[in-house]
Amino acid sequence: MLDARLYFLQRLTALIMAPLVLGHIAVMIYAIQGGLTAAEILNRTAGSIGWAVFYGTFVAAVSIHAAIGVRVIAHETLKIKGAALSLITWISGVVLLLMGARAVFAVFAA
Amino acid sequence: MQSETVKMNVSVWRGNRRDGGYLSYKVPMEDNQTILDVVTWIQHNEDPTLSYRFACRVGMCGSCAMMVNGIPRWTCRTHVKKVLKDNAIKVAPLRNLPVIKDLATDMDRFFDNWNKAGGVHHSDQTRNDEIELIDPNKPARKIVDAGIECINCAVCFAACDTVSGNDQYLGPAALNRAWTLVNDEKDADRPGILDLVSGNGGCHNCHSQGSCSEYCPNELDPMVAIAGLKRETMRHLISQGKTDA
Structure with missing residues (x-):
């Protein structure tokens, strides 16, 4: 159900996510100190390749990480196996990737 | 004057892999008594058809493990006094393995x-x-x-x-x-x-x-x-x- 490659991918994506989450929280706390509206935030992120890469990387890592986690739960708790388990893993990953990509695009293209 | 024997209530899982349930037995308490002793007493004195597995009786062979009050234990080295709760003990076959009969699992x-x-x-x-x-x-x-x-x-x-x-x-x-x-x-x-x-x-x-x-x-x-x-x-x-x- 979980082989060495999936385990490796899940740990690797966790390593990628951890500093990005800390960076996100740190910038958020710093940026709102003087009061900042959503429109002002979007003004700053719009057209920024840096923020698009930052959040794009996060979304890609989350999609892989969470899909593998969903796979484990689906197998151990719901007893799903074989092709159905692979399908659930892929659908979870692709849905998260599309939803995240949509959000990143909105922030970049605002 | 002889003191009256104190008895404990022992529930033992009886059945095969398809169906079964717990049967209760009254087993005399001893000063020095393991769960394996209890199971053996039931087989010798109450029901010779009770199936269970053991060999060395000294914690070396790994044959006699069972669930005791919901916890997996080596029964030959588990003293009754350590696990007795409200004067009762529940003995079941090992979890996660199919039951062959009673307390013996297919390993x-x-x-x-x-x-x-x-x-x-x-x-x-x-x-x-x-x-x-x-x-x-x-x-x-x-x-x-x-x-x-x-x-x-x-x-x-x-x-x-x-x-x-x-x-x-x-x-x-x-x-x-x-x-x-x-x-x-x-x-x-x-x-x-x-x-x-x-x-x-x-x-x-x-x-x-x-x-x-x-x-x-x-x-x-x-x-x-x-x-x-x-x-x-x-x-x-x-x-x-x-x-x-």
Whole structure:
């Protein structure tokens, strides 16, 4: 159900996510100190390749990480196996990737 | 004047893999009495058809493990006084294994997993070679020593929730065995073992909940062994990637 490659991918994506989450929280706390509206935030992120890469990387890592986690739960708790388990893993990953990509695009293209 | 014998209430699971239930027995208390003594008393005095498994009676053979009040234990070394609750004891077959009859389980999956995890010695020497001397103080040998006293009782297998949820999972004992071989200088196929424990039911499925280490009657630490396998398999995977590239 979980082989060495999936385990490796899940740990690797966790390593990628951890500093990005800390960076996100740190910038958020710093940026709102003087009061900042959503429109002002979007003004700053719009057209920024840096923020698009930052959040794009996060979304890609989350999609892989969470899909593998969903796979484990689906197998151990719901007893799903074989092709159905692979399908659930892929659908979870692709849905998260599309939803995240949509959000990143909105922030970049605002 | 003879004092009246105190009796305890013992519920024992009776049945096969399709159906069954608990039957109650009144068993006389003794000053010095194990759960295996209790089960044996029931077979000798109440119902000779009660099936259970034991051999050495001294904690060496690993045959007599059962669920006692919901916890997997080696029954020959578990004293009644340690587990008696409200003057009652509940004895059931080991969890996570199919029941053959009463307290005897089918342990095929447990032992098959040892082979699936590469748990046999892989030699590249013949009887004509000199016996290799192993320094007992070497760190790798100390790791082997820490895990080698497994008696195959399947207490860890019964305690493990990952085994319950994942029927491919090799389980703590087989992986602990694999870890001792990975650290054994005399084993000639350590990369092969790492491949075997990296598959679908391999060490990476462990959630590190630690029930194996909590309940192991010999106080081994399979959870640490599995963590070691996770580390070594990751190194192995990365080095394979470098070799392939």
